[in-house]
Amino acid sequence: MSHDYHDPEAVKSANLARLGHMAGQIADYFKSYPEEQAVPAIAAHINEFWSRRMRQDFLAAFDAGSGELHPLARAALARIRPAAGQ
Template identity: 60%
Template sequence: MTETDADPTLKLAHMARQIADFFKAYPEEKAVPGIAEHINKFWSKRMREDFLAAFRQDDPRLDALVAKAMPKIKGWQA
């Protein structure tokens, strides 16, 4: 069993980081909404909820840009 099988939310964090890796080429004001929009468009509601429930913005396992995009992900509660 892989690490992400044991904790599926780690896989979501990994997916989010990959998305951030693409948008990193853009300035932050474009990258952050780009990441959130991609997640809102392609992730199911439950995936978004699981992700938001599993990680706080200051979680060191999260990519910095992903953390900044979190408030723009649908279902975010401060």
């Protein structure tokens, strides 16, 4: 949980890990619903509350199938609105 605040790479990977963790928490809430409801709900939550840069960083870090991510959050990736106009 603690960063080495002077190492930019460590900070960056900690921030991406945090986004993955946040998405995982959201997925953990919606997992009680059937998958066909949960997946759009997870994406909608992220679209509603995350800034465009957060979404962009998140998609870039996890889209390629890389990184450890909650399966439902991964299923929601396709529905997350990419940053508009970028």
